[in-house]
Each structure stands twice: as structure tokens, then as C-alpha cells.
Amino acid sequence: MRKVIEKIEQLKRETNEPICSYLYDIDHLCQHVKWVTSQLPENCHMFYAMKANANERILKAVYPYVQGYEVASIGEVKKARAIHAEVPVIFGGPGKTDEELENAISENVQLLHVESLHELKRLSFIANKWKRNVSILLRVNLRGPFPSATLYMAGKPTQFGIDETNIDEAIEYALTHPNIQLEGFHFHSISNNLDDGRHLELMKIYFQKAKEWAGRHQFPLTTLNVGGGIGVNYHDLEQPFNWERFTTNLHELVRQEEMQQVQILFECGRFLTASCGYYAVEVIDIKENHGKTFVIVRGGTQHFRLPVSWQHNHPFRVVSVEEWSYPFERTAVIKQEVTIVGQLCTPKDVFAKDVHVHELRMGDVILFFYTGAYGWSISHHDFLSHPHPKHLFLERERVTME
Numbered sequence: 583m584r585k586v587i588e589k590i591e592q593l594k595r596e597t598n599e600p601i602c603s604y605l606y607d608i609d610h611l612c613q614h615v616k617w618v619t620s621q622l623p624e625n626c627h628m629f630y631a632m633k634a635n636a637n638e639r640i641l642k643a644v645y646p647y648v649q650g651y652e653v654a655s656i657g658e659v660k661k662a663r664a665i666h667a668e669v670p671v672i673f674g675g676p677g678k679t680d681e682e683l684e685n686a687i688s689e690n691v692q693l694l695h696v697e698s699l700h701e702l703k704r705l706s707f708i709a710n711k712w713k714r715n716v717s718i719l720l721r722v723n724l725r726g727p728f729p730s731a732t733l734y735m736a737g738k739p740t741q742f743g744i745d746e747t748n749i750d751e752a753i754e755y756a757l758t759h760p761n762i763q764l765e766g767f768h769f770h771s772i773s774n775n776l777d778d779g780r781h782l783e784l785m786k787i788y789f790q791k792a793k794e795w796a797g798r799h800q801f802p803l804t805t806l807n808v809g810g811g812i813g814v815n816y817h818d819l820e821q822p823f824n825w826e827r828f829t830t831n832l833h834e835l836v837r838q839e840e841m842q843q844v845q846i847l848f849e850c851g852r853f854l855t856a857s858c859g860y861y862a863v864e865v866i867d868i869k870e871n872h873g874k875t876f877v878i879v880r881g882g883t884q885h886f887r888l889p890v891s892w893q894h895n896h897p898f899r900v901v902s903v904e905e906w907s908y909p910f911e912r913t914a915v916i917k918q919e920v921t922i923v924g925q926l927c928t929p930k931d932v933f934a935k936d937v938h939v940h941e942l943r944m945g946d947v948i949l950f951f952y953t954g955a956y957g958w959s960i961s962h963h964d965f966l967s968h969p970h971p972k973h974l975f976l977e978r979e980r981v982t983m984e
Contacts (some may be wrong), residue, residue, distance in 0.1 A: 586605050586949070594903055603972040604971050605859070606640065607976050608975050610858050611640070615647040616647045618854060619648060621826060622848070628849075629672055630652065630855075634851025635855045635959050645665050648854075650671055651671050654673070656681075656682050672692055672849070673686050673695065674768065677697075677741075678701060692717065694717070695721045696718050706755075706759045716762060719805060721743040723743035723744060723746060742770070765804045766796070766803050766804055767791070769788045769806075770809025772784070775811050789806070805847065808848060810852070812825070814856045819951065825853075856953070861953040862901070863947065864945065865879055865944050866879060868915060876920070878923055879925075879948055882925045884924070884963060885958060885961055885970070896953075897950070898948050898950045900942050900946055902941075903945050903946050903947060912945065914943040917939075917941070918939065
């Protein structure tokens with residue numbers, strides 16, 4: 583973090599404009615992803631879920647350490663191919679059009695995650711027309727129950743996957759159409775789970791369900807996608823998901839369930855890239871309304887939508903700036919609660935509500951942590967036509983800007 587703060591201090595010295603920047607620690611990103619993937623059992627492979635952050639510099643940084651990319655659109659397929667023409671790509675998501683299915687075939691996508699029986703029928707029709715065989719995983723919406731998490735994609739009515747009660751019909755269809763090669767199943771039931779023990783229980787459910795269906799329908803189970811869902815503890819960064827303990831126990835579970843010959847795929851996004859990102863914004867006003875203190879910063883949720891989307895107070899620290907160019911008194915708050923907001927004309931433009939600060943002055947910089955995933959990539963950049971933030975990439979003592 584030291585080099586991030588030093589870069590902020592440098593930016594403040596070099597410009598008169600209020601600071602509003604994303605900073606990405608590429609060295610940290612590479613070290614983290616390398617460590618994460620090194621802990622997996624030999625038959626387990628990590629795909630990077632590009633939806634978390636599809637910036638080209640991020641994609642290039644993780645490329646040497648992951649098996650490939652998980653994508654949810656043809657646009658993301660093309661971003662993956664721009665990194666390397668033959669990088670493995672797995673393609674999921676509901677509502678794929680015929681054009682997307684055709685493009686996925688022409689781009690030699692390694693696996694298609696089929697989300698419904700109708701999608702499976704359309705894919706078979708298109709593959710037959712193209713005279714191509716297509717490898718697939720059937721995405722299953724299990725009945726649950728599942729560990730507690732922030733989001734659920736299964737175990738309840740959602741648009742994701744094939745209802746578990748209908749999976750036999752989908753398996754039979756896939757097995758009776760020669761242009762479809764059924765490799766196994768795709769499970770992605772929860773998101774942002776923080777409990778490694780419960781996540782291991784989820785893996786056991788996945789393993790047993792997949793083996794049961796493959797045995798009943800007598801086809802070889804070669805691949806199982808167990809999704810992502812590994813969380814980031816934005817409420818307490820000192821208590822992260824225990825990946826080392828999870829993977830240690832995963833080694834044993836793979837052995838117990840005799841899954842050594844099955845390729846087990848993970849598709850993590852947030853867990854890989856969140857910690858490399860920072861969003862730095864300068865305080866441009868402090869004021870009181872109806873007994874509450876509001877800190878207004880340069881920028882807003884049009885740049886960093888995650889806090890308002892997830893309705894949480896995003897973690898941050900104050901970077902003190904000593905320079906003050908105005909001839910009048912500098913407003914400050916000391917040891918009190920504040921609400922940090924952006925410049926948008928909506929009361930929903932909130933980063934953190936009623937949070938305690940030790941000292942905060944106009945002109946100081948608020949540095950939000952863990953903004954490397956679902957930050958810029960999910961935000962409504964051009965709302966109110968404010969300027970975009972700078973994007974700075976810190977790598978081996980040099981900085982590049984996008």
C-alpha cells in the first residue's frame with residue numbers, strides 16, 4: 583500500500599485538479615493469483631471470471647497464472663482472444679443468442695455452459711448446421727440448501743441453470759445428439775461466500791450430484807465446473823476467506839470422493855482481483871444537513887458502484903494532504919461519524935454511511951480499498967457526464983496510465 587499512497591502524494595504535488603483515480607497494484611495482483619492457483623490440487627484449474635474486471639492490463643497480468651478465462655459474452659471472448667489467440671475460454675450466462683452460439687463455435691470456445699433445454703436444442707441445431715462437435719457442461723440450479731452468502735444463483739427461483747428436477751431430460755437429450763459432447767456439469771450456486779468450511783461442504787454436494795447423474799446415465803464424467811463464489815470480507819479485511827485451509831481440505835475431499843480423474847474447474851473473479859485495486863478521491867466539501875455530516879468527494883458511484891449496489895460501507899483510509907491553497911479556514915471533522923458521498927444528483931450516491939473518522943479535512947484524499955473487482959467495470963460511467971477517473975497501473979517501480 584505504501585507505493586499507492588506515495589503515488590497519490592505525487593499526483594497531488596503535480597496537479598491542481600482534485601484527485602480522482604483508480605490505482606492497480608499489478609505486482610500484488612500477480613503474487614496473489616500465483617499463490618492462489620499454486621494451492622489447488624493437481625486436477626483443479628483456475629479460470630479468471632472476466633466479468634469482475636476486464637481491463638486489458640488486468641487480463642494480461644493474470645494470464646500466466648490461470649488456466650484461461652471464464653466469459654459471459656462474445657465481447658469478452660474477443661477480449662480473451664486479444665490476450666492470446668489460443669487461450670482456453672469457457673462461456674456461460676443465460677440468454678445466449680444464436681449469433682453468440684455461432685461465434686462461440688467459430689472462436690473454438692473450450693466449453694459452453696448450457697443454461698436451459700431450449701438453449702441446448704438451439705446449440706445442437708447450430709452445431710449440426712456447422713458440422714461441428716461442441717463440448718458442453720450443463721449448468722444445474724440445485725435445490726439446496728446452501729451456505730450463507732451475499733447472492734444466490736441457485737437453490738431458489740433464478741434465471742440461472744436448469745432446474746435440478748429437469749436435469750435427466752437435458753442429459754438424455756445431450757447424449758442422443760452426436761454433435762453435442764457432454765463433459766459434465768456446471769454449478770455456480772452462491773456468490774461472496776466467506777466460510778471455507780461451508781464452501782467445502784458445497785464442493786462435496788457438487789461432487790456427489792455429478793457422480794450420481796453420470797452413473798445413472800452411464801457417461802464418463804470428465805469435467806466439473808464448481809463455479810466461483812469465494813468471497814471478499816469488505817466488513818473486516820483482517821478476516822478473509824481462508825483459502826489455504828480450504829484448499830488443504832479440498833485435496834482430501836478430492837481423494838475421498840475419488841475425483842482425481844475429473845478436471846475440476848474454478849471460475850473466480852472477485853477473489854483474484856479485488857485486493858489489487860484502490861479508488862482515490864479528494865474531499866471537496868464537508869457540510870451538515872439535518873444533524874448529519876456529509877463528506878463530498880470528487881467522483882461518485884458512477885465510477886465505483888459496488889458499495890451502493892451491495893448496500894455496504896466500503897473500507898477506506900484517509901490520506902492526509904497538508905497543502906491548502908485557499909486564504910480561508912480549512913473545514914475539518916475530528917472523531918465523529920460522517921457519510922461519504924459523491925457528486926451525483928441522487929441521494930443514493932453513497933460510499934459509506936455513518937462511519938467514524940479520526941480526522942478528515944477538506945483537501946484530504948479518501949482511499950477506498952479492494953476496488954479491483956466490480957468497481958469501474960459495473961459502473962454507469964457517463965451519468966451526468968463527469969470526467970472519468972485516471973487509471974494508473976503500478977508495476978515494478980514504474981507507473982503506466984490508461
